[in-house]
Amino acid sequence: MLSTASLKMAGLKDTFFISHGSPTLSIDDSLPARHFLKAFQQRVFPEKPNSILVVSAHWETKDPAVNAVHGPSDTIYDFYNFPKLMYQLKYPAPGAPELAIKVKKLLEEAGFERVYEDKKHGLDHGAWVPLMLMYPDADIPVCQLSVQTEMDATYHYNLGRALAPLKKEGVLIVGSGSATHNLRTMQGINDSVASWAAEFDNWLKESLLSGRFEDVNHYEEKAPFAKLAHPRPEHFYPLHVAMGAAGVNPKAELIHDSWTNYTLSYASYKFTEST
Template structure:
């Protein structure tokens, strides 16, 4: 069993994870609380691949969060899903303060933005009651992995305050090569995924920070970095040394190239 001293990287895959009961990752997330947490968080911080900004930004919503359906041409039931979790403005203030103190001088607040599917898809399976306050933190795609790792390091103290820190992205994310077959895996995707698992489990965090030059098929697995950077934040927030030892908690595939590896 893990706890709030741990941070998590969840590969959220396709938005249809919310409704497709054939996906093993869906069942992994539905069992998450009972399997991986020894206590309930008082709030949740989600770093989502689906919120890109120039500077780090937190959403500081006071009431129930809007559910953002940020996808097109999906099954109609997807657009009826609501996840009205309470906002966490107090947590947003703490996140902003910690980042400022760590040298991130410009950190913005968005008091209107709800939860995108990078947040609500996994959370609706993990916490279906939508009763735990949620704050989102954006990624900056014009910055590098080390920038996001340092963001995570700044946020590590939140774990001691009962905050569950989740990076929500994807271990591999190349939608241009994705195919609607689930019984095989592209060789390049498997090789990148194996490198990632071995690097994280061996504690080679600097290699993961420099994945574009260290990993096989890095630019094929991630043509753009937004789905990988949440991992770097979660990795930084985990701490240093033995405290940051990674554990693979789920490993499955869909659509030929889409890894659901989670740590």
């Protein structure tokens, strides 16, 4: 494993998009995605980052907002009618106010004129649910960045491009959303997948693995069943940020693929900077 000092010199080459699916990922051992994330450090990304920037589907703002929290971040329970145990879970990772300042500066330099520091927002479940499995010690400073659902996918890709220099400082950039996200079509069925959901998911995989990133940026016109897979775009835009933050012409790799509830894909991707 690389030391923190060596990470500061060498930087990181990878960014990630994680499909966090249902909040029950935090407690349900029957979910394959839970086991994938628990093995993340051992099997996917052994380097320990200096800090983590999470772009969460569950923080929507009109203009980019970054949380600049001093001390442990609050754990936000932004879900309802789930098992009591889930409301007792904590992920007290240190805040990363210095990283927040760097994020704000990079975005402003790239032409994003209104970028806000939020000094109260903690970690919503799009951040803490996957992170508590990936980095259970909660000892890495975490900063969150919001998504802007009034804007398009290309906007979020460019948001990511502006943040790419952070990798050189050992910052792990993670987009947390879902490859498919239509709550109205979910059913209590785990042994089959709706044909339209599978078709969209396969299109996404083929597009990413073949480097057709512009198609992914224009998924609403290019992808089959795009509006059915994502009636609203907030769970998809974190992928575009992660894709953009990897740099020019990155290589995409599918690192996990599973389904629950008939239409909910947990497909997750690694984006590696071209060398």
